[in-house]
Amino acid sequence: MQFDFMNPTKIIFGAGTLSRLGEAARAAGTRALLVTGGGSVKRNGTFERAVASLQAAGVSVTECEGVEPNPRLSTVLRGAQTARDEQCDVVIALGGGSSMDAAKAMAAMVFHEGEPWDMFFAGEKKPRLPVRALPIITVPTLAATGSEMNSGAVITNERTTQKSFVQAPVLFPKTAIVDPELTLTVPPDQTAYGICDLITHVTEGYFNGVDGTPLQDRFAESVILTAMEWGPKAVADGSDLEARTQIQWASVVALNGWVQIGTQAGFPVHMIEHTLSAHHDVAHAAGLAVVNPAWMRFAAASRPERFAQFAERVFGVRRNGGNADAAAREGIDRFEAFLRSIGCPTRLSELGIGGELIDTYAADTLRVIHNKEGKLPGRPALSRDDIVAVLRAAL
Amino acid sequence: MQFDFMNPTKIIFGAGTLSRLGEAARAAGTRALLVTGGGSVKRNGTFERAVASLQAAGVSVTECEGVEPNPRLSTVLRGAQTARDEQCDVVIALGGGSSMDAAKAMAAMVFHEGEPWDMFFAGEKKPRLPVRALPIITVPTLAATGSEMNSGAVITNERTTQKSFVQAPVLFPKTAIVDPELTLTVPPDQTAYGICDLITHVTEGYFNGVDGTPLQDRFAESVILTAMEWGPKAVADGSDLEARTQIQWASVVALNGWVQIGTQAGFPVHMIEHTLSAHHDVAHAAGLAVVNPAWMRFAAASRPERFAQFAERVFGVRRNGGNADAAAREGIDRFEAFLRSIGCPTRLSELGIGGELIDTYAADTLRVIHNKEGKLPGRPALSRDDIVAVLRAAL
Numbered sequence: 021m022q023f024d025f026m027n028p029t030k031i032i033f034g035a036g037t038l039s040r041l042g043e044a045a046r047a048a049g050t051r052a053l054l055v056t057g058g059g060s061v062k063r064n065g066t067f068e069r070a071v072a073s074l075q076a077a078g079v080s081v082t083e084c085e086g087v088e089p090n091p092r093l094s095t096v097l098r099g100a101q102t103a104r105d106e107q108c109d110v111v112i113a114l115g116g117g118s119s120m121d122a123a124k125a126m127a128a129m130v131f132h133e134g135e136p137w138d139m140f141f142a143g144e145k146k147p148r149l150p151v152r153a154l155p156i157i158t159v160p161t162l163a164a165t166g167s168e169m170n171s172g173a174v175i176t177n178e179r180t181t182q183k184s185f186v187q188a189p190v191l192f193p194k195t196a197i198v199d200p201e202l203t204l205t206v207p208p209d210q211t212a213y214g215i216c217d218l219i220t221h222v223t224e225g226y227f228n229g230v231d232g233t234p235l236q237d238r239f240a241e242s243v244i245l246t247a248m249e250w251g252p253k254a255v256a257d258g259s260d261l262e263a264r265t266q267i268q269w270a271s272v273v274a275l276n277g278w279v280q281i282g283t284q285a286g287f288p289v290h291m292i293e294h295t296l297s298a299h300h301d302v303a304h305a306a307g308l309a310v311v312n313p314a315w316m317r318f319a320a321a322s323r324p325e326r327f328a329q330f331a332e333r334v335f336g337v338r339r340n341g342g343n344a345d346a347a348a349r350e351g352i353d354r355f356e357a358f359l360r361s362i363g364c365p366t367r368l369s370e371l372g373i374g375g376e377l378i379d380t381y382a383a384d385t386l387r388v389i390h391n392k393e394g395k396l397p398g399r400p401a402l403s404r405d406d407i408v409a410v411l412r413a414a415l
Numbered sequence: 416m417q418f419d420f421m422n423p424t425k426i427i428f429g430a431g432t433l434s435r436l437g438e439a440a441r442a443a444g445t446r447a448l449l450v451t452g453g454g455s456v457k458r459n460g461t462f463e464r465a466v467a468s469l470q471a472a473g474v475s476v477t478e479c480e481g482v483e484p485n486p487r488l489s490t491v492l493r494g495a496q497t498a499r500d501e502q503c504d505v506v507i508a509l510g511g512g513s514s515m516d517a518a519k520a521m522a523a524m525v526f527h528e529g530e531p532w533d534m535f536f537a538g539e540k541k542p543r544l545p546v547r548a549l550p551i552i553t554v555p556t557l558a559a560t561g562s563e564m565n566s567g568a569v570i571t572n573e574r575t576t577q578k579s580f581v582q583a584p585v586l587f588p589k590t591a592i593v594d595p596e597l598t599l600t601v602p603p604d605q606t607a608y609g610i611c612d613l614i615t616h617v618t619e620g621y622f623n624g625v626d627g628t629p630l631q632d633r634f635a636e637s638v639i640l641t642a643m644e645w646g647p648k649a650v651a652d653g654s655d656l657e658a659r660t661q662i663q664w665a666s667v668v669a670l671n672g673w674v675q676i677g678t679q680a681g682f683p684v685h686m687i688e689h690t691l692s693a694h695h696d697v698a699h700a701a702g703l704a705v706v707n708p709a710w711m712r713f714a715a716a717s718r719p720e721r722f723a724q725f726a727e728r729v730f731g732v733r734r735n736g737g738n739a740d741a742a743a744r745e746g747i748d749r750f751e752a753f754l755r756s757i758g759c760p761t762r763l764s765e766l767g768i769g770g771e772l773i774d775t776y777a778a779d780t781l782r783v784i785h786n787k788e789g790k791l792p793g794r795p796a797l798s799r800d801d802i803v804a805v806l807r808a809a810l
Contacts, residue, residue, distance in 0.1 A: 021660055022429030027422070033677065034417030232657065235641040235665055242633030249629065262627065265416055269677075270630055278673050282428065282664075 021232055023282040029169045030195045033269065035261060037199040041070055041112070041159060042077025044195040048155035049110030051080050053103045055123035057115045058085030061161060064205045070114050070159065082106040084126070087115065090297050090304065091122035093177045097136060100129035103154065112157045117165030117217075117304070120158050121173035124191045128153040137177050140184040142388055153190040161202045163254075163268035164214030164305060166221060166275025168196040176298050183298035184388050198272060200265040208255050212362040213305035215251035215267060218274040219244050220289060220308040227319060227326060228398045229283025239279045241333045246270045248334075248358060255362045286397030289315050292407060295385045302371045309364035310371060313356040314414035320348040322400050327351055368414050375415050382407035416627055418677040424564045425590045428664065430656060432594040436465055436507070436554060437472025439590040443550035444504030446475050450494060450518035452510045453480030456556060459600045465509050465554065477501040479521070482510065485692050485699065486517035488572045492531060495524035498549065507552045512560030512612075512699070515553050516568035519586045523548040532572050535579040537783055548585040556597045558649075558663035559609030559700060561616060561670025563591040571693050578693035579783050593667060595659040603650050607757040608700035610646035610662060613669040614639050615684060615703040622714060622721060623793045624678025634674045636728045641665045643729070643753060650757045681792030684710045687802060690780045697766045704759035705766060708751040709809035715743040717795050722746055763809050770810050777802035 032040055045052055052074055061067040071081050084099040103111065103126060113123035125139070128150035132139055138148045158168035167173065172187040206214070222240040229236065247270050253263035273279060292315070293307035320327040324344035331337035331351020339347045356366050365371055382404045385396060395401035402410070427435055440447055447469055456462040466476050479494040498506065498521060508518035520534070523545035527534055533543045553563035562568065566586040571578040601609070617635040624631065642665050648658035668674060687710070688702035715722040719739035726732035726746020734742045751761050760766055777799045780791060790796035797805070 021664065022432075024425065024427050026425040030419065030421035032419050037417075232660075234644065234661055235637060235668065238637030238640060239634060242630060242637055245633060246630040265627070266629055269416065273630065 021282045023284075025277060025281050026189070027169065027192065027277050029193050029276075031169055031198060031272065032195060033198045035199060035201045035265065037197050038066070038069055038159065038202060039073055041157070041197055042073035042075070042079060044197060045074055045079045045110055045112060045157055046077040048157065048194050049108070050078060051106065051108045051110070052082065053084055053099065053106065053108040053111045053126065054081050055084045055087060055099060055111060055113045055115070055119050055126065057087050057119050060205065061114055066161060066202055067114065079110070082108060087119045087122045089118050090176045090183065090301055091118045093136060093175055093179075095122055096125040096129050096175055099123070099126035103130050109154060110157060111154045112159065114159045114161065116160065116162035117167045120160060120165065120167040121175060123158070124156055124167070124173040124193070125175050125186065127156045128186070128188070128191060130154055137180070140175060140177070140186045142182055142184045147186065149186065149188040150190050151188070156191065156193040158193045158196045159202070160196070160198060160268075162206055162210065162214055163200070163203055163264065163271040164217040166218065166271055168193060168198060169272050169276040174294065181298050181384065182388055183294035196272070198268060200261060200268045203264045203268060204259055204261065206258060208258065209363055211255050211258065212251075212364050213303050213309070214271060215247050215255070215362060216309045216359055216364050217305035218267075218271040219247050220305070220312050221274040222279050223312060224287045224289055225280035225283045225285040226330065227316070227323075228285035228288065229280070233283050236279060236281060236283055237329070243270050243274050243279060244334050252362055288396050288398035288402055291389055291396055292381070292385050292410065294388065295381045296371075296373065298384070299377065299381065300371065300373055302373070306365055306371060309359045309366055310368055310414050311410065313352055313359070313366055314410050316352045316355070317413060318406065318410050319398075319400065320345075320352060324348045368411065375412065378408050378411045381411060416625075416677045418679075420672060420676050421584070422564065422587065422672050424588050424671075426564055426593060426667065427590060428593045428667075430594060430596045430660065432592050433461070433464055433554065433597060434468055436552070436592055437468035437470070437474060439592060440469055440474045440505055440507060440552055441472040443552065443589050445473060446501065446503045446505070447477065448479055448494065448498045448501065448503040448506045448521065449476050450479045450482060450506060450508045450510070450514050450521065452482050452514050455600065456509055461556060461597055462509065474505070477503060482514045482517045484513050485571045485578065485696055486513045488531060488570055488574070491517055491520040491524050491570055494518070494521035498525050503549065505550050505552060507554065509554045509556065511555065511557035512562045515555060515560065515562040516570060518553070519548075519551055519562070519568040519588070520570050520581060522551045523581070523583070523586060525549055532575070535570060535572070535581050537577055537579045542581065544581065544583040545585050546583070551586065551588040553588045553591045554597070555591070555593060555663075557601055557605065557609055558595070558598055558659065558666040559612040561613065561666055563588060563593060564667050564671040569689065576693050576779065577783055578689035591667070593663060595656060595663045598659045598663060599654055599656065601653060603653065604758055606650050606653065607646075607759050608698050608704070609666060610642050610650070610757060611704045611754055611759050612700035613662075613666040614642050615700070615707050616669040617674050618707065619682045619684055620675035620678045620680040621725065622711070622718075623680035623683065624675070628678050631674060631676060631678055632724070638665050638669050638674060639729050647757055683791050683793035683797055686784055686791055687776070687780050687805065689783065690776045691766075691768065693779070694772065694776065695766065695768055697768070701760055701766060704754045704761055705763055705809050706805065708747055708754070708761055709805050711747045711750070712808060713801065713805045714793075714795060715747060719743045763806070770807065773803050773806045776806060
């Protein structure tokens, strides 16, 4: 186990903490670019409360609304231009993962010269990672991506149909204000997708990481067990603040680095899903719900012991006569059944995606990221044929 | 669940990372105060390697050796004076919890005006917490206290026989270099004490925290299970680098805030033990091994369900007919047996401490910290009589 790690983001967590946005922003600047999807936060009053808190603290607000579900490079450029035009000195995201990722990319794009897409990982070339960004404050309105407390952002280049990511220390938010009350109005399907999203963040590290990280294994299982205990309650009754609170904390921890630390894991399920949502604009986590079980069955063939551990510790599956394969299969079946039980799709057909373009999805995924052998990093590393096999199994 | 949290310390983890000390120090300053106990790090060559790394990076070294096991205020004052005299601009701790805590307190004491003990929590008065400190770098040579990645320090005022703590954001080390190779020469008894120390850090939060922190519960159990799996291996074979690695990572996480976050827990077992080691200069974690099981039996009476959960999840104790009390007792018995199995004392008599001064210990503990009702914070809050009862049960 070898790693360097730092996460300097300050988190302010708890019901009602939105009222502290102004105080947090004022510590960073006085002219805020407020980045939103624009829809639900306006309908439910969150936007108005955020602006009131900012204004009371002496922070002026320029809005950048209309960030789409899979945020586009053109949207990032538009926001960065607005921030420059309005001389903003702090970027605030108020919304889900899309608003947060877009805001983070905007904060860096303000200072990025030359070709914008160069900032992102894409194919052979080394990205020109940002070394400077406006201070970022995140206010998630959805328990899902974990973007509020990490240094990554996923953006779609609509011109090249690539969905890729940037990750750099300057993208750590200065402050994350995580107020579970803001998630009370999230509808059941989006709630379920968020639960799938956060679980997938930890399964990626759990199944693709290096050997010899037993504490990280148990932390991953902790997140999954907590999500499985409280997630169905949040789906069943959106107004259950306690369930919302536990799910939201789990979603923060699922991708703030504490669980994956030192695992050096590839994120193959995410990479495959990114291609799907770049092509079809499906909800990211709905795509994950489809790809993850299919990927698990593929990967379990080469590493049944690890999947048997998952089955045993998460679902209490007992091995009969030491047969890891059977336990592994049962664990994956039960995981898939859990996803279905909260309302997630688990087949491509449910997303309206057929088999026609599967070869293209596989090729496009490898265009974004691959290792020296031309394979998608993970355990196992996946060839084009392997990705095709995973996706065919998900039809 | 409501909390503010930040931990900006950068951690560099892994066998061989001591060689990166120079690079880390040079990023903070050029004139280091190097704080050590002075004994083992010199005998085993660690000191020499640390100095070589620093000098190769262009960092000059002034030594402050001789930090004692329960570091004293006078030692802190001596180190701060040396740092001032030598115009040091970075403080490096190379050693166990004592060296690290002393170094952190020195880094702040350099700028602290007026009465030195005012910086620490002690009795009624509000401490004058430090707002400025020299940058701190920690290099633990023992897997135990977690001091390398948190903002606390425990110091003994030998004049008043008080052992107390300071905690402030300026005390977060800038960088923690955690190299498990440095722990390979730790003898079995100290290894066992470290395991007890790290486990006690998480049991305090687990048993004394607020309700409604299920993910934190599971994280605590994760740390305990990992320590119980790998700890005995490290005790049995000190040269087992894999066991040393896992124990050391567990010890970092046990007190860097990730597990206790939002639990708002008092640390009653630590507070009682601090009094014992202030009076008798016993090894801190040997004292914890004695106090913790006795405290658990006392606390379980008012909260059997929580202790039954501990018994079930950590030791696989099944409840017969839903009897939480019996499960709770069995869990505590098995925990105590684990401590004994790795060589920890579990009775005051093994520390050479009799019952004569128990009333004094109880009174002294409450002199350091108490709530409005004059009780030691925790679940339950402990009166003087309660503390006496805990200690009597540990005779």
